[in-house]
Amino acid sequence: MTEVSRIPSDAIVIFLTFLIDGAGKPFTPKEVAKDIARVSAAPVYGPYDTYTGTGVVGGFVETFESHGAAAADLVLAIEGGSDPASLPPRLNPAQAFRVDARAMARWGLKQSNLPADTIVLFKEPSLWEEHRYLITAVALVIALQMAGVAALLIQRRHRRRAELSLSESEDRMTFTAASANIGLWQFDRSTDELWATEHCRTMFGFADDTSLTRETFVAAVHPEDRRVAVGTLRGLLRGHATVTDIRIIRPDGQIRWFRIRARAPLDSNGSPDQLSGIFVDITDQKAAESEADLQRQEITHLMRVSTLGELSGAIAHEVNQPLTAILSNAQAALYLLEQDEPNLAEVRDALQDIVKEDSRAGSVIRRLRGLLKKDQTRSEFIDLNEMVDSAKALLRAELISRRVTIETDLATSRPIVHGDSVQLQQVLLNLIINSMDAMVSSPVSQRRVRVRTRDALNGAVELLVSDSGCGISNVDGKRLFTPFYTTKDHGLGLGLTICSSIIRKHGGTINLQNNEAGGATAKITLPARPMLMAAQ
Structure with missing residues (x-):
């Protein structure tokens, strides 16, 4: 023991076994291991599990119980008829690293340096390991109380913020509304x-x-x-x-x-x-709308005058024809009356021709007068078929001079719409003139304008103007109704814009699209009015 006590602390002591000393005095190995561990300044290790708890650190140990169990297995195998020589050697399955936590703490050994599968015995349980459920319950109660207090504080803070925000919001809303x-x-x-x-x-x-x-x-x-x-x-x-x-x-x-x-x-x-x-x-807005509406009416009227100015030659020819016929028939009637025995039947025919041509000239003048007048917008029931015939008659000379053929396909139901006849007539004239302009470079045999009226779904009627001209490009199609945008060299870019404005004012729609066989079609959709209402 004296020699063991002199071993330096940076050494190690390995104790195997000790049964009897030189004087023949017997000893118990476990008691000897306990005494050696008590006086040793260096850590003591041993190979048997019986040393565990005596102060020995431990080591790679095996138990005597496992040796007995292994021996019993051999005996049972021999009794079962196995040849002892054929039985393989048995390894002790219970061998493992075992250490005493108290001994490690005594000599300052770290458990982190132990092998991963080391069994640590006599380890003092931590406060958490010993009272984990109690600690968890207390912590949970405290956390709930703190959460409740925090929630109350947050709610109080949010309420104060909400009250302040509400007050500020009311002030801002009142100020903004007044502004x-x-x-x-x-x-x-x-x-x-x-x-x-x-x-x-x-x-x-x-x-x-x-x-x-x-x-x-x-x-x-x-x-x-x-x-x-x-x-x-x-x-x-x-x-x-x-x-x-x-x-x-x-x-x-x-x-x-x-x-x-x-x-x-x-x-x-x-x-x-x-x-x-x-x-x-909205007083200022109403005044601005009234002024804008007045300006729109002025522009619409100017566009009608401009359109008729472009047709002045054809209109003059259209008026001159019946006047010339009237003059010829009047001269013929005078000549017949100067005869000794005038042919009254021929005189009557000449006078009837005069009346007919006068009516024709008067009709042209009435149409022109209606288009040139700058009256307030008025609403009336309009027969679309009659409007198409009127436009065709007004443009007859222009169609002849441009060598354009106009075809009509009018609905037998005689569709009726409600609106301003002058403005709708302006839209139709503008579309037909656009169609004639689009066919300037087309062969004469292909210069055809087709005007159709037909019933549509949901109680509406459609007016379509088609041509066989150059059509519209995709880019132009998106901008055709934009003010001051035009594809004509002499255009102002207001015709289709005004047409669109007039149609929208009448509760309808207008769009342009290319035909599969060439050319383009303008389609106007307007709300229909029953014939009964028109008659009333």
């Missing part, structure tokens, strides 16, 4: 009170002490628009969101246009208790 000349309002059916922003009161010219009610609002509406305003409120009560334009008479007598945008959210019973919306002052 855009918009008034906010809300009507409570249960109290018959109408709430409105200060700017809304200013828009109506109401004093600050004026009590706002439904009757106050209705009384401010222009008499001609009160029925519309009341109908709007009734529609809201039925759950219909609406947009309506009305006139308001301010206390100073000034008339302003307002647009009402309103809605009526339903309560739990499915009926609206409150109505809310906005008033938008």
